[in-house]
Amino acid sequence: MKKVVNVRSSSGTLSLQLELKPWLMMMLLFCSMIVLMTIGLALGSTWVSPITIFQYVIGMDVGSATFIIESLRLPRMLVALFAGAALGVSGLILQEMVRNPLASPDIIGITGGGTLAAVFFITTLGGIVSLSWLPLAAMGGSAVVSLFIYMLAWKDGISPIRLILIGIGINALLSALTTLMIVFSPLNTSSQAYVWMTGSVYGASWTDVGQMFPWVIVCIPLALLLTRAMHVHQLGEEVATSLGARMQVQRFMMISISVLLAGVAVAFAGGISFVGLMAPHIARLLFGKSFAVLVPAAALIGGMMVFSADVIGRTAFLPLDVPVGVFVSAIGAPFFLYLLYRNRHQ
């Protein structure tokens, strides 16, 4: 039996219904994320004790540890967290919108567009234009390609399945072009491009954090506002229309938010794959079906996946720093399989 609470103001101007259990679980998930973040900040070539981290957080002077936490580990962790959260929500929106569990920003070409733009930037403009423009190039690439896919998929409105199929086609083309560019570039730039494609938060700075923050903090709550529309869309196009949903306007908003989030992630953390696909699935397995609950859940899970992967990448093979994208799959896939296995026996 599900426990629900009705929230209603006396005047009736505000009313909504909340399920209690998932939000309590969400608190738990959030707490475990804080614990994981603390462990992540502690680990590294130099051990920083959690007590020191706590002292740093409440603003006490912790001496030399300040540099390690503040300049090296924290910005990197936050960029990873934001990128994961953005990808998680981006994938969730796509999957719920097309009612297909295989949709994700890296499968339908949104990430691919950013990757192509970034690789082009690294291989041809690398020496000429400052690298600080790379995120903008990547975001632009995602946006342009997504718009292109959107226009190609338009036929008296957007049909989600057409969008996915065209996206997959475009993605194949984009990855061919990207490979071609890498093949024709000199060795040092090509390896740089390759690391970028795998996804890396190496050398992330507070500037990156500051540039990502507004996008993430605006787009994720915006995704929450799509909840009612999303639930109605899931009854199918005809029923949704008959209930008064403005399908095309709402689909455009859904796609836009998904593209913006994926674009931001690609811009600052490179072509991390798998998170956009997995985080929503894990969220659904743990939290059920309500979109309002799935948005924060996918954000937290995606964020945790990416920063945990980065902590492992940077500590497991010291002094080597393995790109975050490698371990995202390495920890995400087994966990996902475990969840599927457990659900089978329920």
Added chain:
Amino acid sequence: MIQTESLTLGYRDNVIINHLNIEIPKGKITIFVGANGCGKSTLLRSLARLLKPMAGTVRLAEDELQQLSTKTIAKKLAVLPQSASSPEGITVQQLVKQGRYPHQSLLQQWSVEDEQVVNEAMASTGVKHLADRTIASLSGGQRQRAWIAMTLAQRTEILLLDEPTTFLDVAHQIEILDLCHTLNEMEGKTVVIVLHDLNLAARYADHMIALKDQTVYAEGKPEQVVTPEMMRAVFSLECEVIPDPVTGTPMTIPYGKKAIRRNDVRALAR
């Protein structure tokens, strides 16, 4: 209540309904009949603004349907499409709640009224005891009643149903049509149904519209519409039409090859 003015419908250059003028009477049950592919479902969809006309207009009371916002229409007219399929794992209550969509807003998502209306809709369709069951676990008849409950939660004057009895056994067919009848009697709803079963159509309809060759072949009371001539013209079928022993409404009994052969035998015996 709903009126069409030289309404032309179709897909691409394939015209299905041509310059149609009909009027759906207020507070009555209107049933569309016709052969497969005659455009009855297409017509119903355009009355529900799910299909844009190629030409002509649909009027809802005084207003042109095209001029109204889709949300405004959703408060006046509810439709249950034939293709309705529910997302996996959704419960009856969750489905019925979606019917409140046109009445809700960002801030008002679950008012006291919403809750009452949803409960009433489930009660009047007899699915209240199933509220927490998933749609997938229900029988065909229960499932259809849950969907109708969703359309009732919209609180509209008009209800359009596209072949609501398809895939149901005869008991469930009667159950659904009885429900339509009750809604019409008790709440004065205007109901429009696309139906294949002519005998049931004749029983439940106040007004019948038989479609053929992109337009209306006959319309009026069931007694006026269901005749051997109509059956020949619309369905290319030889029939006897006799009064239904239970209700007195016209009942069609098709000949078919087997029947004809028996009659021959009987004639010979005489």
